[in-house]
Amino acid sequence: MPARIFKRSFDILFSLFIIIFFFSWLCPILAILIKIESPGPVFFVQRRTGRHNTTFKCYKFRSMYVNSESDSRQASRNDGRVTGLGSFLRKTSLDELPQFFNVLIGNMSIVGPRPHMISHAEKYSRLTEQYEVRHTLRPGITGLAQVSGLRGELPDQDALLKLVSADVWYLQNRSFLLDLRIIFLTFWLTLRGDKNAY
Numbered sequence: 001m002p003a004r005i006f007k008r009s010f011d012i013l014f015s016l017f018i019i020i021f022f023f024s025w026l027c028p029i030l031a032i033l034i035k036i037e038s039p040g041p042v043f044f045v046q047r048r049t050g051r052h053n054t055t056f057k058c059y060k061f062r063s064m065y066v067n068s069e070s071d072s073r074q075a076s077r078n079d080g081r082v083t084g085l086g087s088f089l090r091k092t093s094l095d096e097l098p099q100f101f102n103v104l105i106g107n108m109s110i111v112g113p114r115p116h117m118i119s120h121a122e123k124y125s126r127l128t129e130q131y132e133v134r135h136t137l138r139p140g141i142t143g144l145a146q147v148s149g150l151r152g153e154l155p156d157q158d159a160l161l162k163l164v165s166a167d168v169w170y171l172q173n174r175s176f177l178l179d180l181r182i183i184f185l186t187f188w189l190t191l192r193g194d195k196n197a198y
Contacts, residue, residue, distance in 0.1 A: 006176065011110050015100040023097055030061055030085075030094070037085050040066040043098060047071075048115035051138045056107040058115060059098035063089045072119055076153055091197045093190055099141045111179040112140030113167040114151070127157055134167045137174075144170040144178075147185040152196045 031042040044062040047055045063086030064070065064079075075082060075090070082090065089095035102108040108115070113134040116124065125131045145151070145166035154160045170178070189197075 003176070007109065007179070008106075010176070010179075011103050014110055015103040018097070018100045019104075023100065026094070026097065030089070033085050034062055034083075037083050038065050044070070044095075047118055048139070049118055049121035049135065050107055050115060051135060053132075053135050055118060056102070056115075058107075059101055061089055061095045061098060062086070063095045071117060074117070074120065074153055091193065093186075093197065096141055103141065107138070109138040109140045110142070111170075111182050112137045112143055113170070114143050114146055115139035124154075124160055127160060128164060130164045130168060131160070133171060134164065137171060142182060142186040143167065144182055147182055147189060149196055151194070 034042050041062055044060045044064070045057050046060070048058040050056045063083060064075070064081040065083060067081050069081070086095070099108060103110060115121075121131075143166075145163045148166050150159065150163045150166055154163060
């Protein structure tokens with residue numbers, strides 16, 4: 001079986017497992033808590049840049065108060081827009097649980113370069129030509145850069161270059177075993193607590 005078909009099959013089966021055994025009962029609970037804490041929708045839907053520079057609707061549980069900067073300003077440490085429950089969701093990455101539906105649809109993969117909001121993708125592509133290499137793959141719920149501590153804000157060009165370098169390395173060395181390692185590290189960091197998750 002070609003690696004591309006095997007990866008897609010794994011994505012579908014893994015996503016179905018998460019949706020059936022976790023999302024199915026967590027979603028109603030989180031939906032009630034989100035609505036109780038602040039007015040607004042349960043889900044946050046944002047257009048992001050995907051494979052071949054196409055855009056897609058990326059789904060998340062809403063972790064912020066409704067605000068006018070959600071499509072232009074990335075979350076920062078001690079961000080006042082983040083709700084109390086939202087802080088917990090972001091630190092545990094539970095806010096990204098709805099993205100398993102993105103995987104089923106085919107917009108995303110379990111493992112790949114994390115997708116950025118459109119305004120940031122345009123900005124980063126101007127800073128380094130290598131950034132566009134990321135868009136030859138489906139974006140992932142998790143990725144090598146993320147488990148290497150390169151998640152969240154990119155404070156300077158050096159941080160961006162490190163992120164792009166990790167994504168390019170993944171592109172050149174990707175394999176099923178590497179994907180399993182990244183998935184394991186993602187769960188491990190979630191359980192241990194990732195200082196860059198905020």
